[in-house]
Amino acid sequence: MVSSAKLSHTAAMILQAIDAGLIYGFSIMEMTGLPSGTVYPAMRRLERDKLICSRWERQSIADAEQRPPRKYYKLTSAGAEALQASRQRYPLLERMISAVEEKSL
Amino acid sequence: MTPRSGPAFHAIDRGLLCCASLLVPEMQRAEWRLEWESELWHARRSNGASGTSSFRTEREVLGFCIGAFQDAACLRRLGWRNRPQFAPLHGSATQCLLCLGGLLLVSYLASLLLPGVRAARDFSGAQVQPGAILIQDEEAENNSVPTMAIDQIRAWERSKQRYVDGFAFYRVARESVELGPKIDSTWRIAQTSSNLFTVAGWSPRYMVAKEYTRNDVPGLVLSERTWRQQFGANPDIVGMLLLVGSRPARVVGIAPGDAGRLPGNTDAWLLESDSEISSNGRGYVLAHLTRNGRSEMWGGLVHITSYDAQRTRHGFWGESLEEQTPGPENVFWFAALLTLLALPAVASVSLAEYSFSSHKPSWIRRAVRLGFLGMKIALIMLIAYFSSVDLAYWHSSVFSPGGVYIQLIAVFAICLFGMRWALLDQRQRCPVCLRRVTHPAQVGSVSRMFLAWSGTELICTGGHTLLHVPGLPTSWFSAQRWMYLDSSWDFLFAD
Numbered sequence: 001m002v003s004s005a006k007l008s009h010t011a012a013m014i015l016q017a018i019d020a021g022l023i024y025g026f027s028i029m030e031m032t033g034l035p036s037g038t039v040y041p042a043m044r045r046l047e048r049d050k051l052i053c054s055r056w057e058r059q060s061i062a063d064a065e066q067r068p069p070r071k072y073y074k075l076t077s078a079g080a081e082a083l084q085a086s087r088q089r090y091p092l093l094e095r096m097i098s099a100v101e102e103k104s105l
Numbered sequence: 106m107t108p109r110s111g112p113a114f115h116a117i118d119r120g121l122l123c124c125a126s127l128l129v130p131e132m133q134r135a136e137w138r139l140e141w142e143s144e145l146w147h148a149r150r151s152n153g154a155s156g157t158s159s160f161r162t163e164r165e166v167l168g169f170c171i172g173a174f175q176d177a178a179c180l181r182r183l184g185w186r187n188r189p190q191f192a193p194l195h196g197s198a199t200q201c202l203l204c205l206g207g208l209l210l211v212s213y214l215a216s217l218l219l220p221g222v223r224a225a226r227d228f229s230g231a232q233v234q235p236g237a238i239l240i241q242d243e244e245a246e247n248n249s250v251p252t253m254a255i256d257q258i259r260a261w262e263r264s265k266q267r268y269v270d271g272f273a274f275y276r277v278a279r280e281s282v283e284l285g286p287k288i289d290s291t292w293r294i295a296q297t298s299s300n301l302f303t304v305a306g307w308s309p310r311y312m313v314a315k316e317y318t319r320n321d322v323p324g325l326v327l328s329e330r331t332w333r334q335q336f337g338a339n340p341d342i343v344g345m346l347l348l349v350g351s352r353p354a355r356v357v358g359i360a361p362g363d364a365g366r367l368p369g370n371t372d373a374w375l376l377e378s379d380s381e382i383s384s385n386g387r388g389y390v391l392a393h394l395t396r397n398g399r400s401e402m403w404g405g406l407v408h409i410t411s412y413d414a415q416r417t418r419h420g421f422w423g424e425s426l427e428e429q430t431p432g433p434e435n436v437f438w439f440a441a442l443l444t445l446l447a448l449p450a451v452a453s454v455s456l457a458e459y460s461f462s463s464h465k466p467s468w469i470r471r472a473v474r475l476g477f478l479g480m481k482i483a484l485i486m487l488i489a490y491f492s493s494v495d496l497a498y499w500h501s502s503v504f505s506p507g508g509v510y511i512q513l514i515a516v517f518a519i520c521l522f523g524m525r526w527a528l529l530d531q532r533q534r535c536p537v538c539l540r541r542v543t544h545p546a547q548v549g550s551v552s553r554m555f556l557a558w559s560g561t562e563l564i565c566t567g568g569h570t571l572l573h574v575p576g577l578p579t580s581w582f583s584a585q586r587w588m589y590l591d592s593s594w595d596f597l598f599a600d
Contacts, residue, residue: 025140026147029169036144036172041179048183067150068143 009093010034012086014042015075016093018052019083024070043073051079114163118145121170128177130184137180141173196566198477198539201530205484212491215499222498234306236394238407238423239368245422248368251276251387257419258390259379261411268398273301274379276388277369283348284335292331292372294349296388299376302326302360304393305367305426309358310340324357324376325349331372332359349375367391392423433497436509437490440516444524447517452525456532459586466536477539478531485523489516536587537569551576558582568594 007015010032017023017031029039046052054073062069075083087093122141129137148169152162216222242252258272275297282292302309309326325347327336336342346353354375365371368389394407401407405425412418448454456478466474493515497508533542542563549559560576571588578584 024144024147026144026151030151036148036169037175038172040172040176044176044179044183068139068146070143070147071140 007082007086007089008042009090010038011042011046012083012090012093013096014039014046015051015079015083015086016096018073018075019080023074024072028073046079047073049078050076051082052076114166115149118149118166118170121167122173125170125173125177128174129180133180133184137177141176145170196541196543198534202477202480202484205481205488209484209488209491212488212495215495216491219495219499221500222495234304234393235427236399237305237426238392238394239426240390240392240409240421240423243408243420243422248389251369251389253388253390254384255379255382255388256384257411260413262379266395268395268401269392270395271300271304271393273298273304273391274382274388275301275367275369275371275374275391276382276386277371278386280350282373290335292349293370295369295371295374296382297374297376298379298382299324301374301376301391302364304391305364306393307361307364309360322346322353322355323381325354326358326360326374326376327356328360328365328372328374329362330365349373391426394423433490433494433512436512437493437516440493440513441486441489441520443517444520447521448524451521452528454528455584456528459584460589464589470537474531474534474536474539477534478527481527481530482524485527486520489519489523492519532585533563533572535565535567535570535572537589538565538567540565540567542570542572547576549576565590 013032013034014028017028020031023031025036025040025043028034028043029036032039034042043052047054052073053076054071056071057069059069119142122138122145126134126138126141145166148166152165239248240253241248245252253274255274255276258274261269262272275295277293277295279291280294281289282294283289298304327342332338332342340359343356343358345356347356348354357376360374364374394402398407402423402425405427407423407425409421409423410418411421465471493512496515497512530541534540535542542565544564544566546562547560548562549557551559553559558573558575560582561574563572563574565571568590571590572585573588574585575582
C-alpha cells in the first residue's frame, strides 16, 4: 500500500469524491471536473493500492432504471485513513468537492 | 448536424473503445469493455448526445472515449508490473533445459524453413543401395580421371557373374544444350546406361513413366544443381524436349542430390542403352554386388580381378558408394566422435563429487543429476546437428564438398564448446536441487594459503549446499568440495 503522504492532489480529489457516497467513474468526472484520461487511470491505481474497492450494480436495478449497470466505487478503511491524511495536506479539498456537489444540486 | 450523424458518432465512439480494449490485458478486457460501455452511456446522456446532438457535445463524448486509451494503457502497465515473476526458475535445471530446447527449436525450424536446407534434406534423403560400387582401374590414383572402357562392361555382361548382378556405365563430355530460342549453354553431359539409377538405388524425382516417353528420344535426367540454377527448380521442366548437341532429349526426371557426388561433376545424364554408347573414350562404371560380392568387401573396398580372352590379368578396385557419399548424418557422427576425443583437452571430464562430510545425496538424486547431464548433452548434439545442416546448406541445396567441410567444422565446434559448457555447468549445480550455485564470495588470501584455505564460496539459493572452489589447487585441496547445509542454516533462507 502507498502511504497517504504520497497521494497526489488528483488522487486525493478522487478519494474525496468517492467519499461522498456510492459513486461511479463518470460521476467522479463530473464532480472533480477531471478528464476521463486522468480519472480512470487514477482509480485503477487507487484500487491496486487497496484504497478503494469496486462492485457491480445488480442487473435488476439497472434494468428498472433502463440503463446499463454501473460499477460503483467506495473507500476502504485504508482509503478513508489516506483521505483523512490528505485533507490535512490539502485543506481546500473538502470545500472544493462539497462546492461542486452543491453546484450540481 | 443531421440526426442521421448520431449513430455514426456512436459507432465511432464504440470503435474507439474497441480499439482501446485491445491494450487491456486479456483477462480484464471483458469487464473493462463493460464498464466503459456503461460510462459511455452516461457520458452521452449527460452531454445530451442522443438524437439531436451538436458537434460540440459529440466532440466532448469523443474526448471522453479517447481517455479510454490512457486507462487501457495504465491497466496494461499495471498488469506488466504485476506479471508473475519467474524468479524460482532462475538458474534452475528447468530454465537450462528450456533454453536448450528453445535453441533446438529455432535450429530445427530454420532447417524446415530455409529452402536450401529443405531441398538438401529431400534430395540427400535418397539412400545408396547397399552393395553399389564404383569400379576403377587399380592403377587409377583417384576418381578424377575415368579409366574404364565400355567394352570391358560388355565383356562382363556377356559372362555369367557370381558377385555382381548389374553394371552401368557413364562417360562425361561437354555438350551444348539449347535451352530456348537462341539460348545455348554448355553442360557436362554424361552418356549413361539407362540402368544407372537402378544400380545405384536412386529414384529420380518427378520421374516420367516409361509409357509416356517415346523410345526414339533418349531421356535426360537433370542434376539437382542444374535444375535449380538453370530452371529455377521448376518441376514443369520434366517432360520437355531439350536439344543436346544436335539431337533432342526429353527431360524425364531430376536426380537426387547424392547423384551429384558421382565423379565427373555431371550436369545431366543422357539415358541410353549400352549398345548406343560409343566405344570411344573412357568412363566410369557402377556395379551392384550380390550378397556373395558384398561378403568380399573390406573397409568399403573390394578388389576385382578379370581375365580377358588372352588370359591377361586386369585388376580393378570397387569402392562402395555409401563410403564415397557420406550424408549429413555420417558427417555429424564423425565430427561428434572427434569431439569426444578432443573434449579432455579443453575441459576436465571428471565429475567426481567431493564432500566435506560423509553425507551423500541419495542414488535417485544422483541418477537425476546424471540424467540432467545426459539431457543437456543430447540437446547440444541435436542443436549441433540442425545448426550445422543449416549453416552448411542454407546457401546451396546440393550436397557439395564445401557443405561437408562447413558441417564438419560446425558440428565439431558446437559439440566441443557445448559439451565443455555442459560439464562446467554441471559442476556448479547443487547436487540436491540442480540449481546453479550463486553469490560467489572470495574467502581467504592466496598469500596465506599455507596457513588457511583460500578460494571462492558459492551457495545454493535453495539452501541445500555450499560449494568451495580452491583458488589454487593444492595437494590437500585440489578439487571443489560440496558442503551440505543442515537445519542451522535455515534462517538464512526463510522467506
